[in-house]
Each structure stands twice: as structure tokens, then as C-alpha cells.
Amino acid sequence: MDAAVAYCESKFIGSRVDMPAYLLIFAQAHPEFRLPELLSLAELHGFSISFDPNCDTRCPFLVCELALEEHARILVQRCILLKHVYEFYAQGATYEEMHAANDANSRHLWTRYIQDTSFKFVVSAHNHTIPSWRHRTIMEGFGYMGFLGEINLKSAEITLGCFEDYETTEGKAASPATRDGQFRQVYFGRHIADGQARSLIKLFDVKKRLYYGNTSMEAEVSLLMANQALAAPSKLVYDPFCGTGSMLYPVTYFGAQSYGSDIDGRQMRGKGGSDAPPGVFKAAKQYGVVNRFVDLCTFDVTQNPWRCGNLFDAIVTDPPYGVRAGAKRLGRKKELSEEKKLANIEHQRSARNRLEPYIPPTKPYELSALAIDLVLLARYLLKPQGRLVFFLPTVNENYEEVDVHSMLCEGMTLVANSLQDFGSWGRRLITIRKDTDVLYPPPNLNKEHAPSERVPAHKDFREQYFAGFKT
Template sequence: MPTRYLFVFAQAHVDFRIPELVSIAELNGFAIIFPDIPEERDPTRPFMILGLEEDEHARILARRCILVKSIYQFYARGSSYEEMHERNRDVRSQWSQYIPDTSFKFVIDGYNRSITQSRQREIINSFSYMAMMGKIDMNNPQIILGCFEERAFHSRRTSKDPALLQVYFGRLIEEGSARSLIRRFDVKRREYFGNTSMEAEMSLLMANQTLASPGKLIYDPFVGTGSMVYTTAHFGAQVFGSDIDGRQMRGKDKQPGIIRAATQYGVASRIMDLCTFDVTNNPWRCGELFDAIVTDPPYGVRAGAKRLGRKKERQFLQRSTCPQPNDAPYIHPTKPYELSNLASDLVVLARYMLKPGGRLVFFLPTVTDEYDQLDIDSMLCEGMTVIANSLQDFGSWGRRLVTIRKTTTAKFSVPSFDADSIETGHVPAHKGFRDKFFQGFRKDAQDTAEAES
């Protein structure tokens, strides 16, 4: 029978918690038992009680999951301290082994209200019935017992204490250590970065969604300044990157910027190569190469997506036979790459390039008031299934981290990307996102733009 564990989460990116847990569990070959009651698996709450087969599984999650602060073996909970203590007495068999000679300490913490030191002492004294005979050791105890208050949200302007929702109690299994990586990969500390670099915490979450690990081969087709390269390589994967603009990958020094930053993180040996090409005119001539594709496609707010071609077609002009100055190479013109077309093309490319069971992980910006699940479903093709869809909310707009699994073993030909779009009868909220963003997502401006087009 699975053992129940109390998960304490960091208060960030609540919509990403469950997908991250499920991904790391899948990577390591074990299952997580989630509560049947929807309220108890609400990702917005800071605590969640989950079932695992053994303590080692809890340690694996705590060491890899970015959003986990700590994991405790769950003993008891209640809507009041009295109820929690009563239930803790009922499970005496789970903690009685530590009574005789185990050094210990208590950790008392609260959510939505800080707990004073005097109140912490009162709470610790309320556990006197456990009759722990071991030494109290605040520096290196053999076990740590944690008690947590969860209180309702309240305005700081009111003098009343927020209502107590639940009290949790358990024994520490593992402190979350992966969160320290956020500081290590902080963009401000990076050797090379640009104005489109992904923030460290989010790039780590994306890396976890790819199931990055030693022996995996992962590809970023819009690599830019390499934010996803460093984190996936940190977890042991070999990484390949490409971009239509080689200047972003190179930087201005002799050594490519991405390689400089990768050297800073000790993962330069895991960067297989960096190439400049347009994904719609790519050099790939065989598929099923990669275990995962991870990327943050450009969507026009800070840098617009481009593909080879001209903005306006022109009549054929006979090329001059005169030599170019200094025998300069021909630079192909580019044209804007509409986000809705890019997203659909990315899914088709992933189906061709991923191994069966591989994952495509990418961000998709959406307009909050217009978003519909059909926006994502309409971009799917045969053999590709959405397994996670997490929102980072910015108010009037947000970006969704979409994880799609290749569920087919069928072989597919090289995608052509000739058609600008496939008419499905549905206009996704991310179509024309750049224009909507700079118009402030005003409905009247969008209607005018649609009428003019």
C-alpha cells in the first residue's frame, strides 16, 4: 500500500506543479497517487498529500523538482490543532520508533500568516504527549518533525487573523534541493545572454518537461541565446541548437556566446553543435533523431519570427552577371512568420524529428479573454497528443507551456511547410498575437485590424 507524503510547494507557477511531478516520476519509472477529491489536489494550495511506494521516490522528486520545497512523511492533519493531535495519536505506530533515543527538532511554519516565536513554542509544547526522549538537536538532528498551518487569504488591511483551514504534521524526508539551481542559472549572472533570454526558473521547468537525462538527445530549433540548452545539458542530455539568425548564437566575441555560457556552467561538452538555418528549409533528411524538442518560439514582442522568403512576391528579374563586391555571398531575404503557422509547423516538425514517445515542449502566448482549448487542439496532427498545458498568467495575456507527446510509431516523410496555414474554421487566440499585444488587446483595435486585412 502506498505511503502518504506531505508535499510543501514554493509559491510560484502553481499551474506547473503537477505536470512537473508527473514528468519526473515518469522519467524515473514510478507512479504518484493523487487524491480523488478535487479540492485536495488543488495546485493553488501550498500543501498536497500524495501517495508514493517508498521514501526513495520522495527523495528523487525533492532533488529534481524545481517547485518542491520539502517532502514529509505524512502523519496527521486537521481543521484544528485538537483534531490534528487526535489523529496523530491514532498513528502512533508510525512515529513511536523514534521515542526512545532519536535526536530531533521541530519546524513550525505557516501559510498566509507568520507565526511568532512564542506561538511556535506553544505549538511545540502541544506535542508533549509524543514523549520524545531523545536529545533536542537544532543543528544535526536525526529526524525533523514539521507542523504547518494553512490559513485563508486575507487582506493585510484587516486586523483579524485569517481563518485556519488545515494543520499538517509529518517527518521530513528530504528538503527540496533543485531550487538552488534557479540562482545558479540566473540570467544576470550568465556569461552571455540577450533580451529574449528565458528566466532561469522557467527554463528549468521546461527542461524537466523534456525528461532531460544522460543519454537523451534534445533539440532547440529556435535556440536564440541558449537558455534551454544550459538547463537540459545540466541534467545530462546532449543538445543540438539551431536558429535562422546566427548572430544570437555567436554573440560578438570570437568564441560563440552560447559556448561561453555553456562553459560557465560546465556543460560545453554536451553541446553537440549549433547551426544557422530556417526550420522550414532545414537540412534534416531523416527523422526520429531526438528524444525531445524544447523551445521558446519568437512571437514578436521583443523579437519577431522569420522564415526565408520575401514579404511581397515580385516578378522574376534576370540576375546580373556582374560579380558581387568582394565576391560577397548571397544573403536570402526573410519574411515574417505568423505565430499560428509557426506553432502548427512546429508540431509537424516534431512528429517527424522525434522518436516514438518523444516530447515537444514549447511556450505559446495567448490572449486571456480569447483563449480556448481548441486553440491548441487545432494545431495537432495525427500521432501527437497534448499531455500538459500550464499557464503563466500576466493578466490580459499569458503564455502556456505546452507538452505534446508523439504517440505513433508510423513513419512520416520530410515536412514541406509549403502551405501558409491549414484552414480549420477556427481562429486561435494567438493568431496575430504581436499586433494584439502592441494594441493593448483592445477589442476595437483588433476588429479594425481584421477589417483592414
């Protein structure tokens, strides 16, 4: 999250010159993912968005500045975590403070609606339920605005919203009656649009998908990853740990072409004969995007077939980290004796002669080594300004910022690092951008990694998970 705020501060805050202000209201989920998604979509559509870099990311209300109202409408069409957008009029720690600011600073915005515009009020709160008797008191407090139009609760021409923000009640015994009116801030504005992208969560619901597995990513998070990857028409996106294709369905839905690979082709194919279409293609056909799947291939990503770089606009993936399925690479845990090597070669030759499939042996792929290799591979395969988006599980108690920064290499810049907290552990959505035009050679992903100065919180994650994260 800190990387996203720093990016906002350096890129956008300097552009705040009399830009219209808007109140964004988010869904109460994934609070650390909100700002990175906003910044990514603003970059994708080529406009600036500015807000207080020190804002509380846990608060679902965000006041930001956009050059045009059309930019706000673009955000609600694509932003998964955005529920509503209001033209911002005022805010305050008390109603007196908010009304004073509304009358002094926003009169030029709402006076155009006074004469003949039908209207209605919406009153709501975060972390609290406002009693019905106080709704009328709140609405009557805006009498000084002098609206002369009809009050129409069903089809008003404009909707005015008033929102109170309360602290969380988690771990506190205060009753609703005691808390009522003890809000942190109250916000007021005119409704512009409702979020449209959240309906995609139901569309991509894994339970309704024709083909999925026990490691398929949930719909909401895969959509967020597609936005972080700036998925759009004319772009090519790659998932090197494709599995059942959860990462690729949203990016293709947003117009991108996709390519997937996995060391285990059975994950992509699913059950069925050799003539049956792969399971991934079945689900892609369900979403009407099968024509945007370039291909699916089976190979070990450390011994990949890519012979030229700068191919992809984005790499989006959820590397296996061993809880439900472990990462694998070609090789053996223990070296064979010369006698067994010869026997193995003879077995392979015999299998080829009988036209039988030969399944090569695999060995575990430790997560910290995988993460470093993934960044190196992304630097080689991505086009300039292309993005790598992936999940990194970490032990919360042991995590430090250096754990992510130590994975970076020359030419790769951290854009966002957002935590999805599960208590003793969490998974971090990492977004890295390729900030170089240099053509790097193919990385050697089979060499041993030098030991780091400290043990990162994601090293040997599988072992730590099953040990209950005990020291």
C-alpha cells in the same frame, strides 16, 4: 494544467494500495507548473506518484503517495519547485481533527522515535505569520506523543513539522490578529529532505551568464522546461529557435546532448571575429557543458536539412512571438516583378564572385501557423515517446482549450498545459508527447493553413499585444 491532472488520474490513481504518504512543500512560484513537473520526473525515473486529482494547485502543500522514500529523495534532487519533503503523519481542518488522525493512523510511524531520538519542532504557515507565543502552544499540543529523547534545536536526529495553510489576503482587509488560527488545513509530518535543485536557479542566472540577449529565457523557467522534456544522459535534445541558447544549457547540465539552430546565425554567434567561438559555446563552457553541444546551424526551420525522422528524444524551444523579437521565415512580403527578380539573381551571383555574404530576405512567421508547423515537425523528428516542450503566448480573455487541441495532429498527445499569468495575457508551457511508432514523411511547412473554425487566442499575438488587447 488540466491535462497533467487527467494524466495523473488515469496513470497513477489506480495504483494506490497502502503506499507510504509524503507531504510535499513547494516554492510559492509557478503554481500551475508543479504537478506537471512532478509527473514528468516520476516518469523519467520510472516510479509512480499518486495524489488527489482535485487538489488545489495554488496550495503549496501536497499530500502524495510514493512506493519508497528513495523516490521522495529523487524528487528533491531534481524538482525545481520543490522545497521540502516530509513523511506525512496527519492533517485536519482543526488541531483536534489533526491530532486525532495522527494518534489513530500514524502511531506506528512515530512510536519508533519515542525512546532515545533527539528531536525538534518546526512551526510555519502559508499566507500568514504565526505569532511567537502560539508556537509553544502548538508544540505542547503534541505532548501525547510522549517523546523521551533530547530536544536539540541545532542537530536533532529528526525534525517534526507543523504547517498551517491560510487563504490569500489579496484584496482583503483582515488583520493578522483576526486571521490567526483561521487556517484551511494544518499538516504534520517528519522531515525527510530539502530541495536541492533550486540552487540551480542562481547557477543559471542570466545576469551572471557570459553570453545572453534581450530574449534569453529566465533560469527558473528554462530549468522547468528541461524537466518537462525529461532531459537525461544518453538523450538528444533539439532547439529549432536556439537564439542565445537559454533552453539548451539546462538540458545539457542534466546530461543530455543538445543541438541548436536558428534562422539568424548572429544570435548564436554573438560579437567577435570569425575565429572566435560562438557566444553560445562561451556560455556553455561557463557551465562546463560545451562538450555536450553537438553543433549549431543556421537555417530556416521551414526549409530544414533533416532528411530522416525519429532523431531526437525531445524538442525544447521558446518560439519568438514578436514582442521583443518576431519569428521570421525565408521569403518576401511582396512578390518581385520579373525585372527585379533578374536583378536580384545577378546581385546574388555578383556577391558570390566577390566572396561576400548574401543575406536572404525574410518575412514574418505568424504565431498560429508557426505552432501548427512546430507540432508537425516534432512528429517527424521525435523518437516514439519523445516530447515537444514550448511556450505559447495567449490572450487570457479569448483563450479556450480548443486553441491548443486544434494544433495537435495524429500521433501527438497533449501531456500538460500550464499557464504563467501576466494579467491580460499569459504564456502557456505546452508539453506534447509523440504516441506513435509510425514513420511519417517530412512535413510540408510551406503550404497555406486552412482557416480554423475560430480565431485562437494566440493568433496575431504581436498585433494584439501592441494594441493593448483591445477588441
